[in-house]
Amino acid sequence: xxxxxxxxxxxxxxxxxxxxxxxxxxxxxxxxxxxxxxxxxxxxxxxxxxxxxxxxxxxxxxxxxxxxxxxxxxxxxxxxxxxxxxxxxxxxxxxxxxxxxxxxxxxxxxxxxxxxxxxxxxxxxxxxxxxxxxxxxxxxxxxxxxxxxxxxxxxxxxxxxxxxxxxxxxxxxxxxxxxxxxxxxxxxxxxxxxxxxxxxxxxxxxxxxxxxxxxx
Amino acid sequence: xxxxxxxxxxxxxxxxxxxxxxxxxxxxxxxxxxxxxxxxxxxxxxxxxxxxxxxxxxxxxxxxxxxxxxxxxxxxxxxxxxxxxxxxxxxxxxxxxxxxxxxxxxxxxxxxxxxxxxxxxxxxxxxxxxxxxxxxxxxxxxxxxxxxxxxxxxxxxxxxxxxxxxxxxxxxxxxxxxxxxxxxxxxxxxxxxxxxxxxxxxxxxxxxxxxxxxxxxxxxxxxxxxxxxxxxxxxxxxxxxxxxxxxxxxxxxxxxxxxxxxxxxxxxxxxxxxxxxxxxxxxxxxxxxxxxxxxxxxxxxxxxxxxxxxxxxxxxxxxxxxxxxxxxxxxxxxxxxxxxxxxxxxxxxxxxxxxxxxxxxxxxxxxxxxxxxxxxxxxxxxxxxxxxxxxxxxxxxxxxxxxxxxxxxxxxxxxxxxxxxxxxxxxxxxxxxxxxxxxxxxxxxxxxxxxxxxxxxxxxxxxxxxxxxxxxxxxxxxxxxxxxxxxxxxxxxxxxxxxxxxxxxxxxxxxxxxxxxxxxxxxxxxxxxxxxxxxxxxxxxxxxxxxxxxxxxxxxxxxxxxxxxxxxxxxxxxxxxxxxxxxxxxxxxxxxxxxxxxxxxxxxxxxxxxxxxxxxxxxxxxxxxxxxxxxxxxxxxxxx
Numbered sequence: 001x002x003x004x005x006x007x008x009x010x011x012x013x014x015x016x017x018x019x020x021x022x023x024x025x026x027x028x029x030x031x032x033x034x035x036x037x038x039x040x041x042x043x044x045x046x047x048x049x050x051x052x053x054x055x056x057x058x059x060x061x062x063x064x065x066x067x068x069x070x071x072x073x074x075x076x077x078x079x080x081x082x083x084x085x086x087x088x089x090x091x092x093x094x095x096x097x098x099x100x101x102x103x104x105x106x107x108x109x110x111x112x113x114x115x116x117x118x119x120x121x122x123x124x125x126x127x128x129x130x131x132x133x134x135x136x137x138x139x140x141x142x143x144x145x146x147x148x149x150x151x152x153x154x155x156x157x158x159x160x161x162x163x164x165x166x167x168x169x170x171x172x173x174x175x176x177x178x179x180x181x182x183x184x185x186x187x188x189x190x191x192x193x194x195x196x197x198x199x200x201x202x203x204x205x206x207x208x209x210x211x212x213x214x215x216x
Numbered sequence: 217x218x219x220x221x222x223x224x225x226x227x228x229x230x231x232x233x234x235x236x237x238x239x240x241x242x243x244x245x246x247x248x249x250x251x252x253x254x255x256x257x258x259x260x261x262x263x264x265x266x267x268x269x270x271x272x273x274x275x276x277x278x279x280x281x282x283x284x285x286x287x288x289x290x291x292x293x294x295x296x297x298x299x300x301x302x303x304x305x306x307x308x309x310x311x312x313x314x315x316x317x318x319x320x321x322x323x324x325x326x327x328x329x330x331x332x333x334x335x336x337x338x339x340x341x342x343x344x345x346x347x348x349x350x351x352x353x354x355x356x357x358x359x360x361x362x363x364x365x366x367x368x369x370x371x372x373x374x375x376x377x378x379x380x381x382x383x384x385x386x387x388x389x390x391x392x393x394x395x396x397x398x399x400x401x402x403x404x405x406x407x408x409x410x411x412x413x414x415x416x417x418x419x420x421x422x423x424x425x426x427x428x429x430x431x432x433x434x435x436x437x438x439x440x441x442x443x444x445x446x447x448x449x450x451x452x453x454x455x456x457x458x459x460x461x462x463x464x465x466x467x468x469x470x471x472x473x474x475x476x477x478x479x480x481x482x483x484x485x486x487x488x489x490x491x492x493x494x495x496x497x498x499x500x501x502x503x504x505x506x507x508x509x510x511x512x513x514x515x516x517x518x519x520x521x522x523x524x525x526x527x528x529x530x531x532x533x534x535x536x537x538x539x540x541x542x543x544x545x546x547x548x549x550x551x552x553x554x555x556x557x558x559x560x561x562x563x564x565x566x567x568x569x570x571x572x573x574x575x576x577x578x579x580x581x582x583x584x585x586x587x588x589x590x591x592x593x594x595x596x597x598x599x600x601x602x603x604x605x606x607x608x609x610x611x612x613x614x615x616x617x618x619x620x621x622x623x624x625x626x627x628x629x630x631x632x633x634x635x636x637x638x639x640x641x642x643x644x645x646x647x648x649x650x651x652x653x654x655x656x657x658x659x660x661x662x663x664x665x666x667x668x669x670x671x672x673x674x675x676x677x678x679x680x681x682x683x684x685x686x687x688x689x690x691x692x693x694x695x696x697x698x699x700x701x702x703x704x705x706x707x708x709x710x711x712x713x714x715x716x717x718x719x720x721x722x723x724x725x726x727x728x729x730x731x732x733x734x735x736x737x738x739x740x741x742x743x744x745x746x747x748x749x750x751x752x753x754x755x756x757x758x759x760x761x762x763x764x765x766x767x768x769x770x771x772x773x774x775x776x777x778x779x780x781x782x783x784x785x786x787x788x789x790x791x792x793x794x795x796x797x798x799x800x801x802x803x804x805x806x807x808x809x810x811x812x813x814x815x816x817x818x819x820x821x822x823x824x825x826x827x828x829x830x831x832x833x834x835x836x837x838x839x840x841x842x843x844x845x846x847x848x849x850x851x852x853x854x855x856x
Contacts, residue, residue, distance in 0.1 A: 041344045053325045060327070063340035 001113065002106040002207040009205035010113065014120035016201050017096070019056040020194045021089030021126070026058040026068070027051040027190070028084075031182055033072035035175040038065060044182065051186070052193045075168040075175070084161065089126035091133045091157060092194065093118055097141040098150065102199050104208030111141070132161040153191035155183040221512045224489035225501060227291045231420045233492060234291045239514045239527045241287060242505050246362045247524065248285040250355065251707065253278055255691075257304035257351075264305070268329035275301045282354075288501045289354065296350060302338050303351040309335075317342060353498065361502050364389055365525055368506065369516040373535035376515070376528065383510050390503070408500035415488035428484045431477050439466050521547040523719055542712075672720035679727060683710055686731055689738050697741050706734075 003009040031051075034042050042064050050060045070077060096118045100108045118137050134157060143150055159180055162169045169176050203210045221238045256278035264270040278301045283290040289297055310320060317339050327333035341347035368385045371377060377385075397404055415421060422429045433440070443466060451459055473481070495501040509515075517528035519537035526537035536548040543550065675683075687707065694703050713730060716722035 038344070041346075043343070046340075046343060049322070050325060060325070060333075060336065063337040065341070065344050065346050 001102075001104050001109045001202070003113075003205050004207050005205070006113065006116075009202070010116045010120055012205060013099070013117045013198060013201055014124060016056065016198060017092050017117075017121050017194075018089050018124045018126070020190075020197070021085065021092050023051070023054075023056055023058050024092075024187070024190050025085045025088050027061070027186065028179070028183065029068045029073050029076055030058060030061040030066045031186065032076065032175065032179050033066050033068060035178040036072040042066065048186065048189065052189055055190070055193050055197050075166075078166065078168060080165045081162075081169065083127075083129045083165075084158065086125050086127040087129055087132050087157070087161065089121060089124070090128045091135070091153075092191070093121040093126045094133065094135045094137045095140055095150075095153065095191070095195075096121070096137065097144045098195060099198060099202060100144050102202055104206050104210060106206075106208050109202070114141070130161070130165065133157045152188055155187040158183055158187065221508075221514060223493060223504070223508055224491070225288075225291075225493040225495060225504075226418060226420075227288070227295070228419075228494065228496065229295055230291060231424050232291065233424075233489065234287045236287055236493075236501070236505060236508075238505060238509050238512060239516065242361060242365065242502070242509070243516075243525060243527075244284075245286045245502075246358060246365055248358065249708075249711075250282070250285070250358075251711075252704075253282045254304065254308075256281060257301050258308055260301055261305040261308060264331040267331075269331050270302065270305075270334060278304075285354070285358075286498075286501075288495070288498050297354075299338055299347070300350045300354070302334050303349045306335060306338060307349060307351055357498050357502065360499065364502075364506060365516065369525060370518050373517065373520040376517070376530065376532075379510070379513060379515070382515055386506055386510055408495070408497040408503070410493050410495045410500045410504045413492045413494060414490070415485070415492055418492055418494070425484045425488070428477075428481045431473070431480065435473070436466060436470065519547050521551060523715075670717075670720045670723045672718055673724070675714050675717050675727065676724065679724065679731070680714075682731055683714075683727070686734050686738065690734065693738065693741065696745070697738065 027047075031044065031047050034044060034047065047061060047064060047066070050064070051058060054060050066072075075081075096114050099114060099117070100111075102108060115137075135151075140150065162180075164170075169179065223236045223238065224233050225236055226233050256274065260270055260274035260278060263274060279293055279297070282297070282300060283293050306317070306320065309315070310317060321336065321339040321343065324332040324336035324339070327336050338347065342349065364386075367389045368382055394404060394407075397407060413419075413421075415425060418424060446459065446462075472478075493501075493504055495504060513530065515528055515530070516525045517535060517537075518525050519539075520535055522537060522539075522541055524537060524539060526539050534548055536546075536551050538546040538548045540546055541550075545553075687710065690697065690703060690706060694700050698706065710727075710730070713722055713727045717724060717727060
């Protein structure tokens, strides 16, 4: 695909993926805090709506009266849980080959372009800590090239990591069960919205005229 | 009499004390016009839509105009009511665009500006129960206060209930509220309530009486330095006493302070109120005001003239208020003036009003006395023979007026104490007893009949819309067609007219006439401005001039006076000043209607003319009013 400025496009897309990862990381914390004292006052559906409509900014969640502090989500303030952030960005980065599905007049993004974006994201701090994420860039690239159906983005790696590395969250409590329950739904929906957002970004950076019709 | 009873209250989270002037605060709140605030908010909203943020100046201006409505709003203007402008804007958007809060929230979920973010945050607060729309709350609270005021104090104008009856009404109203709350599952212990404190027991007393508190701390610092701190979670409903007595254990051995410290304490105590109320909501304070009014013996009554509530003294007999209205006078003054004026038009016997003016000698203990004196002065000045008559004591003047004007009964009692104190001479001469009380019915009836002559009715929606349209048009023309002040007066007049229609003091045609006038004025102004700009002026259909209603209140009054004059001239007693205006109306001419020519010919008039025809005359012509009319020749038409 021809970009107006390929470097800017690569950096822009990488930024978007990193911001998405950070947003997902914060969203999990905010929604987890609902279980502390806003369980009956905050509608989780509203929280989802806000997150999914503001893929790269979770500040709006504070409007619901949610706060990330030691009281509401002290269990997530440990060092081990902090590693979830690079993991989240990595889990999104390995799915970059999916961007090839958007085809402009000059064709889809090339493997080289995709790889540049992936490297830029890794350079920004994405990391597969303790090999928690089982998917890999090459695997997804293969599936996309073959036109095979991709496995849906899910929170399995997140749950596995928590069970094995974050004991405070692995404990069976009301709050932790709430976390594991909403994470499944949130991850899948969030990725879907992020993917759309990335397609829109590509259209902005692309030299091709997409008009109204978009080939996927 | 002006009531100055007041209470002191504080609001949660504030260290200031506020004054609640009983009855005055309530009356101001129930009558407060929020139109200006509403307009300011809309202006702020429009501005924010353009600039992307709500102007702080406009917001402050709007809040400043709102806080005057009630001291509670003023006290909470930086806490509870700090977002009232955005609340008003939200209400306006939802109302004007016909959308709900959920839709508005969804629209602003990805805010593009600070303005949208402010709306989103505020609606989120509503959704999560962390806030309510305070603008709507104020409006509903006004409705609540009005309803309660009406429920407790509205009754027959000439009747004053006993204090326990007023109290019962209030309790009944509150009980009804509790029943409704209970039946709808509302936890009654969570409903608005007021806590009562002495200044030293207030939650923030340590800071509010800072100087004394510092002195105490200095004396106890040694003991308190090693005290164990309580954690917030440890405090609950079950261990209140325990906690309090634990705190007491540090001061139990404290001796009474020296004279100097006591002097400071005395100053602080004397400077503060005896009792401080801390309401937990607006409604709680409104209820408190009603309760305290009942306790203080402050009762209200509805003025039958203006329909507004006013504080009525227990021994006050007049049902008319002493609140200054738009005319610059009170209803009480106006009604007395009208009574005096009508009496002046009646044929007052000279012998009874022959005293020269000595009102200045009369001690004016009451307004009604002054009004009586004024009326007497008018009567006497109108009479040329007055000067020839010997002067009489001032009290006689009062008696004369009292007799002639035939004031309602309530005015009598106000004079009694005066008479007993001054008129010793009258007591010595029983033969000069005060003149007999004339039947007051005629004049009083005339006045009563002149009062609201129309049936109360709702303003039609079309007319309301038309009024709103003209309001908007004029609002846009502030500065060109009228000034802002004139516009406010205009707006007030429109509101008054609507209220008068609802109360039966005006009729719909008056409002139509008013709107017609302003619509024409706006059109003319538009044409003028277009001509100036050289734009084409559209064709305008001729303006329909409505007939001026002949039976409006003011004209009725004039007509009654005219009738009195006419009757005076013709030697008829002026007792019937209440001549119905319908009698004086000219019946419009209606031509006789005939279904056939023959019927017309057979009508009485023509018949008589036919009789004038002389027998044997060949002509078929007849003469009517000197004109010759040829009758038609009837011929039978056949087919051939």
